[in-house]
Amino acid sequence: MDNALRLVLLLVLLAKVYPSSNAHDFEHCATTVKQWASSSLHSDSKDGRILKDLLFFLHVPRTGGRTYFYCFLKKLYSSSLDCPRSYDKLHFDPRKRNCRLLATHDDYSIMSKLPREKTSVVTLLRSPIERVFSAYEFSIEVAARFLVHPNMTSAAKTSARLRLKKGVMSTLEIWPWKYLVPWMMEDLFSRRDARKIKGPPYTYGNDSYNMKEIVMPLHEFINHPVALDIIHNGATFQVAGLTNNSNKWDAHDVRHCVMTHQTLGKYVLEVAKKRLDDMLYIGLTEEHKESAAMFANLVGSQVISQLSASNPVTEAGNNTLPAEAQSENMTVEKLMETYGTCVSKLRSSQSKRRINSFKRISPANFTKEARLHVSEAILNKITSLNALDVELYKHAQKIFARQHQVMELKLLDSDRPGRWQSKSYISFTWEILYLILFISLLFFFIYLYVNAKRRISKLKI
Numbered sequence: 001m002d003n004a005l006r007l008v009l010l011l012v013l014l015a016k017v018y019p020s021s022n023a024h025d026f027e028h029c030a031t032t033v034k035q036w037a038s039s040s041l042h043s044d045s046k047d048g049r050i051l052k053d054l055l056f057f058l059h060v061p062r063t064g065g066r067t068y069f070y071c072f073l074k075k076l077y078s079s080s081l082d083c084p085r086s087y088d089k090l091h092f093d094p095r096k097r098n099c100r101l102l103a104t105h106d107d108y109s110i111m112s113k114l115p116r117e118k119t120s121v122v123t124l125l126r127s128p129i130e131r132v133f134s135a136y137e138f139s140i141e142v143a144a145r146f147l148v149h150p151n152m153t154s155a156a157k158t159s160a161r162l163r164l165k166k167g168v169m170s171t172l173e174i175w176p177w178k179y180l181v182p183w184m185m186e187d188l189f190s191r192r193d194a195r196k197i198k199g200p201p202y203t204y205g206n207d208s209y210n211m212k213e214i215v216m217p218l219h220e221f222i223n224h225p226v227a228l229d230i231i232h233n234g235a236t237f238q239v240a241g242l243t244n245n246s247n248k249w250d251a252h253d254v255r256h257c258v259m260t261h262q263t264l265g266k267y268v269l270e271v272a273k274k275r276l277d278d279m280l281y282i283g284l285t286e287e288h289k290e291s292a293a294m295f296a297n298l299v300g301s302q303v304i305s306q307l308s309a310s311n312p313v314t315e316a317g318n319n320t321l322p323a324e325a326q327s328e329n330m331t332v333e334k335l336m337e338t339y340g341t342c343v344s345k346l347r348s349s350q351s352k353r354r355i356n357s358f359k360r361i362s363p364a365n366f367t368k369e370a371r372l373h374v375s376e377a378i379l380n381k382i383t384s385l386n387a388l389d390v391e392l393y394k395h396a397q398k399i400f401a402r403q404h405q406v407m408e409l410k411l412l413d414s415d416r417p418g419r420w421q422s423k424s425y426i427s428f429t430w431e432i433l434y435l436i437l438f439i440s441l442l443f444f445f446i447y448l449y450v451n452a453k454r455r456i457s458k459l460k461i
Helices: 003-017 021-040 065-076 108-113 128-148 152-164 177-198 218-223 225-230 234-240 249-260 262-278 285-309 323-328 332-359 376-385 387-414 416-460
Strands: 054-058 101-104 119-125 281-284
Touching: 021 249, 021 262, 054 065, 054 108, 065 101, 065 285, 065 332, 108 119, 108 234, 119 262, 119 285, 119 387, 128 152, 128 177, 128 218, 128 234, 128 285, 128 332, 128 376, 128 387, 152 177, 177 225, 218 225, 218 376, 234 262, 234 387, 249 262, 262 387, 281 285, 281 387, 285 332, 285 387, 376 387
Parallel strands: 054 101, 054 119, 119 281
Antiparallel strands: none
């Protein structure tokens, strides 16, 4: 038997004795994911509706979280209560006194560094399709700001200086933009250089989401490995604690397994749903006004009460409430008024920056009207790529409806004295009416009796 035949027989024997690498990899991954899910399904809270000592705002990108941070949380918590943090990793001692607020793009794995029994979690979720659109547009918006530079080398030097600047948190340091923006910058400069080489005439078309001469088309973006790694099902992975920015090393193995074997995603979804169930509050970007009112009533009211009841003055003599809360004796109503004013200013500022950025990639301009040109095929593809997020969002909608009921009951309870006064007034009114009716009937019967007597008297005569 020659050596070639022996080698073939050996390979056949090995194939029978050992399973294929793919089969082995799936079995290994299934075990890994199931073990992780089992250990992650424990409940962190007996009563998730009660605010605890530390509030963790899990900021899912492009859900409106920046608005909540500046217009709600910063109006409720003073800077002395803000936990030292970065948007990449948490570098602080959780035992630090007076640390009451943590707002970050970190995923749920950061809870491993927090006192679970003393931490309440809140978050915002957004329709998966809208979130993907927004992530695409924002990546281009921030990257386009660097097109003022003559080339990518100059832009890279500026971005490096921004990262090193002390006391300033650059978008380029924040997950996931620290990955998405540099990638998009290179793409924008590459396309601009290609236009210069080609020269006029330029034909761009009318679809801003498919102007390949200027920006990366949306269909190319959603199918790119970077988007597959960071954008798609991003909310589910973040709530589950499985982003590429996770604070736990074993999370990366689980993440790899789920992305390789998509059928295992159901276990991640189960964990993410359970964590939403345990949260103090969940807002929906599409229900902005109602979400804000709900946050003020369910979370803001507890923060105001908690900070006012606890020692309001630190050892340094500083009040733990921010200036707005101190000067106005903050209430839920005043918090909503402050929020409305803040949101208006913030949106105006963001709109100006957005317009200035998109001028550099004209005629591409991302608007709600422009989205109407996106084909149904691409929308369906986004939905398919975000199947986990679609299911998680449906679950969040159910929780949101329950939160709404809780808020209504709370508002009814707060109005109870007024309702009893109203009932008393109504009862008193009906008593008067009954009395008047009784007296009227009494007089009527007396009148009938008197008339009857008179007729009898006349008959006798």
